[in-house]
Amino acid sequence: MTYYAIIVAGGTGSRMGAQIPKQFLELNGIPILMHSIKAFYQWPLVPKIILVMHPDFHDHWKKLCDEHKFTTPHTLVPGGKTRFHSVKNGLEHVQSPGVVAVHDAVRPLVNHQFITNLFQNAQLNGNAIPAVKCRDSIRKVENNTSIALNREHYYLVQTPQCFTSEMILKAYEQDFKEEFTDDASVVENMGVKILLTDGDYKNIKITYPEDLLFAEAIIGRL
Numbered sequence: 586m587t588y589y590a591i592i593v594a595g596g597t598g599s600r601m602g603a604q605i606p607k608q609f610l611e612l613n614g615i616p617i618l619m620h621s622i623k624a625f626y627q628w629p630l631v632p633k634i635i636l637v638m639h640p641d642f643h644d645h646w647k648k649l650c651d652e653h654k655f656t657t658p659h660t661l662v663p664g665g666k667t668r669f670h671s672v673k674n675g676l677e678h679v680q681s682p683g684v685v686a687v688h689d690a691v692r693p694l695v696n697h698q699f700i701t702n703l704f705q706n707a708q709l710n711g712n713a714i715p716a717v718k719c720r721d722s723i724r725k726v727e728n729n730t731s732i733a734l735n736r737e738h739y740y741l742v743q744t745p746q747c748f749t750s751e752m753i754l755k756a757y758e759q760d761f762k763e764e765f766t767d768d769a770s771v772v773e774n775m776g777v778k779i780l781l782t783d784g785d786y787k788n789i790k791i792t793y794p795e796d797l798l799f800a801e802a803i804i805g806r807l
């Protein structure tokens with residue numbers, strides 16, 4: 586069985602508002618993206634790593650790899666217009682049979698045991714999607730009115746999202762829809778039941794500047 590990790594790093598980081606896309610910002614002395622790749626490339630389950638990145642940044646990335654003596658093997662692939670298109674480009678390098686994890690480059694605090702559990706779950710059950718329970722009270726706002734919802738019914742979804750290669754390759758043959766915010770929504774759209782597994786509250790996504798502060802605090806205690 587071949588395991589694949591598609592690490593999507595093709596975004597611009599508009600909400601972060603930094604001079605460079607957030608995946609290149611440093612966390613604990615190395616670019617965020619390197620933490621994410623390193624988490625995957627560990628024994629005993631070592632996947633083939635496919636890194637998806639806008640071609641304008643390929644040279645920048647190669648320079649960063651030299652500077653940081655970063656030698657983890659990976660295949661560099663051009664990014665697409667949206668996350669969906671970036672994942673689709675990555676999937677061109679996947680062959681069946683296999684198990685595929687798709688991970689946001691900007692979730693650098695993911696850990697290898699967590700990744701291994703997801704790969705194994707997906708191999709057994711077809712897919713495995715990490716999610717955490719909503720810890721706050723939750724309200725729906727419509728027409729200027731808010732109503733309380735039962736938070737027991739709501740989960741926050743993370744990455745890596747894992748699938749058998751047959752399942753995800755077929756799903757990404759579908760035409761793009763705006764509602765596709767993650768890989769689970771793409772796979773679900775072809776009628777597959779999505780299977781949630783325990784997420785990790787520390788596996789945060791770096792989206793806004795304050796997220797970097799949270800990540801620094803967490804990494805200091807890992």
Ligand SMILES: Nc1ccn([C@@H]2O[C@H](COP(=O)(O)OP(=O)(O)OP(=O)(O)O)[C@@H](O)[C@H]2O)c(=O)n1
Pocket residue numbers: 593594595596597598599600601606607608637664665666667668669671672688689690691790791792
């Ligand atoms: N065309 C795109 C858009 C996003 N991503 C990746 O998808 C992940 C999750 O996306 P998000 O956090 O929204 O990143 P950005 O699109 O960069 O951020 P923003 O929406 O603030 O511009 C990131 O690792 C991002 O690099 C990608 O590979 N290709």
Ligand SMILES: C[C@](O)(CO)[C@H](O)COP(=O)(O)O
Pocket residue numbers: 668689741742743744766767768790792
């Ligand atoms: C894929 C994801 O990280 C799951 O939580 C999320 O959907 C990405 O959303 P974004 O709007 O691209 O940040």
